[in-house]
Amino acid sequence: MSVGSNADKLLLDPAHVLIKYVLLMLAALATGLLFGFAVVPGVPRPGLADRLARAVEATAELLAAAACVVHGEKTAPERTPRELTAAARSRQGPAAAHT
Structure with missing residues (x-):
């Protein structure tokens, strides 16, 4: 458009x-x-089950933080951005976690 x-x-x-x-x-x-689809040699890739479990855990934490904000509960101002960053890094894989 x-x-x-x-x-x-x-x-x-x-x-x-x-x-x-x-x-x-x-x-x-x-x-x-x-x-x-490039693979960095020498960097072991976690299995599918591990990646899925990390993604589900990060998503659950992110949704819990969003629910706290929606319900008006007091949260630390830096808490939600940290959880957003953690959820994004878990989605991107292990290479992003080390940057």
Whole structure:
């Protein structure tokens, strides 16, 4: 939608913009496929069950923190951002946890 509105606002040829958009999306897909499955040698990857358990635990903690905020309970101001960061890192995998 933003591509169409920008093309209209800047008076660009819609066909040219659409072709360029599709080509950029294909380039993004190719880049994602090329680097998305890259494995860093020497870094053991946890099993699926461990990753799923960590993700479920982090999501439960995040939802509990959100429920506290919704119910008006007092929470430490730095608590929720830390839980958001932990949930995001657990979703990204072990490499993000060490940064």
